[in-house]
Amino acid sequence: MRRSLSRLLAAAAVLMGGSAAQAGQKLGDYLPQRAPEVVYAKVCGYCHGRNIGPILLGRKLPVDMITLVARQGRNGMPAFRPTEVTPAEMAALAKWISTAAPRAEEKGK
Amino acid sequence: MSDFELNRRGLIGAGLIGATMVGLAACDKATLAPGVSKADFAGAIKAMRGVVGDEWVFGDPEAVTPWKKNYIPDPEGRHVPVGAVAPKTVEEVQEIVRIANKYRQPIWPVSTGKNMGYGMATPATPGQIVLDLKRMNRILDVDPELGTALVEPGVTYQQLKDYLEENNIPLWIDVPTVGPIASPVGNTLERGVGYTPYGEHFTFQCGMEVVLPDGQVMRTGMGSIKGTTAWQAFKWGYGPYVDGLFTQSNFGIVTKMGMWLMPKPPVYKPFMIRHDDMADVPKIIEAMRPLRVSSLVANCNLMMSASYQLAMFKRRNEIVPDGRPLDDASVKKAAKANGLGMWNTYFALYGTEQTVAAIEPIIRAQLTASGGEVMTAAEMEGNPWFHHHATLMQGGLNLDEIGLLRWRGAGGGLAWFAPVAAAKGKEAEAQTKLARGILDKHGFDYTAAYAIGWRDLHHIIALLYDKSDREQEKKADACYRELVSTFGENGWASYRTGVNSMALVAEQYGQVNRDFNKLLKNAIDPNGVIAPGKSGIV
Numbered sequence: 320m321r322r323s324l325s326r327l328l329a330a331a332a333v334l335m336g337g338s339a340a341q342a343g344q345k346l347g348d349y350l351p352q353r354a355p356e357v358v359y360a361k362v363c364g365y366c367h368g369r370n371i372g373p374i375l376l377g378r379k380l381p382v383d384m385i386t387l388v389a390r391q392g393r394n395g396m397p398a399f400r401p402t403e404v405t406p407a408e409m410a411a412l413a414k415w416i417s418t419a420a421p422r423a424e425e426k427g428k
Numbered sequence: 429m430s431d432f433e434l435n436r437r438g439l440i441g442a443g444l445i446g447a448t449m450v451g452l453a454a455c456d457k458a459t460l461a462p463g464v465s466k467a468d469f470a471g472a473i474k475a476m477r478g479v480v481g482d483e484w485v486f487g488d489p490e491a492v493t494p495w496k497k498n499y500i501p502d503p504e505g506r507h508v509p510v511g512a513v514a515p516k517t518v519e520e521v522q523e524i525v526r527i528a529n530k531y532r533q534p535i536w537p538v539s540t541g542k543n544m545g546y547g548m549a550t551p552a553t554p555g556q557i558v559l560d561l562k563r564m565n566r567i568l569d570v571d572p573e574l575g576t577a578l579v580e581p582g583v584t585y586q587q588l589k590d591y592l593e594e595n596n597i598p599l600w601i602d603v604p605t606v607g608p609i610a611s612p613v614g615n616t617l618e619r620g621v622g623y624t625p626y627g628e629h630f631t632f633q634c635g636m637e638v639v640l641p642d643g644q645v646m647r648t649g650m651g652s653i654k655g656t657t658a659w660q661a662f663k664w665g666y667g668p669y670v671d672g673l674f675t676q677s678n679f680g681i682v683t684k685m686g687m688w689l690m691p692k693p694p695v696y697k698p699f700m701i702r703h704d705d706m707a708d709v710p711k712i713i714e715a716m717r718p719l720r721v722s723s724l725v726a727n728c729n730l731m732m733s734a735s736y737q738l739a740m741f742k743r744r745n746e747i748v749p750d751g752r753p754l755d756d757a758s759v760k761k762a763a764k765a766n767g768l769g770m771w772n773t774y775f776a777l778y779g780t781e782q783t784v785a786a787i788e789p790i791i792r793a794q795l796t797a798s799g800g801e802v803m804t805a806a807e808m809e810g811n812p813w814f815h816h817h818a819t820l821m822q823g824g825l826n827l828d829e830i831g832l833l834r835w836r837g838a839g840g841g842l843a844w845f846a847p848v849a850a851a852k853g854k855e856a857e858a859q860t861k862l863a864r865g866i867l868d869k870h871g872f873d874y875t876a877a878y879a880i881g882w883r884d885l886h887h888i889i890a891l892l893y894d895k896s897d898r899e900q901e902k903k904a905d906a907c908y909r910e911l912v913s914t915f916g917e918n919g920w921a922s923y924r925t926g927v928n929s930m931a932l933v934a935e936q937y938g939q940v941n942r943d944f945n946k947l948l949k950n951a952i953d954p955n956g957v958i959a960p961g962k963s964g965i966v
């Protein structure tokens with residue numbers, strides 16, 4: 320029992336440490352590379368899935384198409400430059416969006 | 429096919445190939461700045477690569493695509509950058525400025541480059557290289573006791589808010605409507621506004637670090653005093669106050685900026701006042717002014733027309749069929765069905781239980797007497813418009829208003845026209861009438877709001893058009909110019925304008941003023957390499 324509890328705590332610590340490292344920015348440090356779900360939540364997800372932009376998740380959209388549209392913008396969508404979403408972040412993000420499951424709470428077409 | 433049916437909501441319109449072609453067509457128009465030869469440009473690009481590395485210099489037309497996007501009408505293709513360079517440190521900025529001087533290559537600084545509806549990251553004149561400061565994204569200091577912060581240009585409002593929340597610091601930020609992707613530095617340098625009591629952003633700015641056009645670094649206010657602890661505490665320093673010179677200008681590149689942050693109040697209570705007629709404009713302004721001047725209402729109010737509100741979450745053809753003018757009766761019907769009035773004025777009370785309870789009856793009496801219905805969360809629960817404004821007025825983040833961009837057709841066209849007036853009912857009434865007449869004539873809608881400041885009005889008119897339609901883009905351009913000129917003839921000019929109209933608006937601010945700016949420009953930046961054309965200063 321005690322062993323499983325400590326294992327659980329250790330796992331929780333890893334999880335928390337992991338997510339803090341992904342999202343957190345320390346005073347005086349540059350923004351660390353963000354995981355795809357973080358970029359999605361803090362950039363894309365304000366419009367896509369909230370009735371402003373089309374739903375992206377769960378549609379198996381091609382990676383190249385996601386990257387192209389994000390980088391040049393389309394109609395009402397602004398373009399996202401490599402300085403905003405770094406090349407490494409974009410590569411991971413496009414792959415993640417392409418394979419992500421749909422989210423029931425997302426609205427829009 | 430279904431996976432490609434992204435265009436159903438209009439944001440991703442015409443298909444991949446079409447968009448790529450548009451991008452390439454725009455590239456063809458990218459021309460070098462006057463007096464800059466191909467060899468100069470190539471030399472500048474090469475030297476910049478030496479400073480920031482190959483991967484952060486974008487010198488060919490395709491690589492520059494992400495910096496070309498904008499919403500404004502640009503039928504002549506004048507606002508197309510020829511390159512982009514993205515430094516990470518102040519020293520790199522200094523080096524780039526020296527290179528720009530050497531090759532006479534103009535550079536256009538942006539912080540986060542999301543100046544949406546004013547030109548985004550695109551420059552005022554052809555041939556400029558965008559100096560993209562987004563990679564300089566460090567939050568350098570937050571003082572929880574003083575309620576101050578010092579940030580680099582690339583820090584977004586999202587980053588700052590995340591930092592405060594992750595560290596349990598009970599300070600608020602104040603955001604323009606598009607906070608997640610925009611920045612305190614970029615917005616403040618444009619003298620932009622937000623909607624908490626700290627909404628007049630330049631008022632709450634404190635201390636700057638600036639790279640001057642000769643490459644030197646200057647700190648303003650107390651910042652150049654060795655060992656100072658007051659850089660973010662005392663705005664004025666000693667001698668002439670110069671911070672204003674670096675806003676809406678091209679006299680330097682701001683690499684750090686201090687700002688004040690509002691302590692989270694114990695009680696926050698948002699309100700919405702509904703008025704039922706377009707003609708209620710003067711009544712609302714007359715009722716709000718004394719509340720604002722006395723600071724009983726301390727935040728910048730948004731008085732939103734029903735059409736602006738509907739355009740956020742609806743498509744135009746849900747209200748009237750395509751090709752028909754947007755008539756008041758149809759708007760009113762749609763507004764009513766969505767819990768909105770023809771004018772919807774949002775403000776909030778901030779304080780303690782006692783102070784809010786003491787002020788609320790005074791405000792209610794005043795606004796009810798103006799014919800308004802006073803609504804709070806109790807009545808508006810679940811209303812997306814109320815929710816949007818209640819979020820904004822506590823410095824919360826969303827991008828709901830990007831929905832405006834798909835109001836018409838495939839969308840993607842927006843130019844803000846933002847004339848100033850004194851906060852007087854009669855002035856607002858006259859401005860609304862004038863704007864509606866011009867917009868009607870050109871076939872565009874009056875999707876507008878008044879931001880009610882301390883004693884002024886920013887009349888925020890969203891000129892919405894379909895940018896995928898070349899003819900509409902031309903019409904929007906003509907309409908915008910007529911708005912600027914005709915308002916000018918009536919003694920009203922913009923508080924800020926897009927890259928498409930900087931010289932036009934500068935014309936209205938007087939020859940002596942223009943000469944003074946020119947005198948400064950020639951003295952500070954004799955080679956004219958920093959953002960030529962910004963605010964009409966060349």
Ligand SMILES: Cc1cc2nc3c(=O)[nH]c(=O)nc-3n(C[C@H](O)[C@H](O)[C@H](O)COP(=O)(O)OP(=O)(O)OC[C@H]3O[C@@H](n4cnc5c(N)ncnc54)[C@H](O)[C@@H]3O)c2cc1C
Pocket residue numbers: 537538539540541542543544545546548549561581603604605606609610611612613614615617618619620621622680681682683829830832842959962
């Ligand atoms: C739907 C919608 C709603 C909006 N609502 C608001 C609102 O409520 N309030 C508001 O103010 N705006 C609003 N905007 C306009 C705009 O998007 C914001 O003002 C935004 O903050 C500006 O972009 P930015 O912060 O990325 O600044 P940037 O684009 O980085 O900068 C703007 C300009 O400032 C100058 N500049 C920037 N950084 C520097 C620097 N470091 N040194 C020297 N000069 C510099 C440059 O000329 C640059 O072009 C809205 C736009 C849209 C589309």
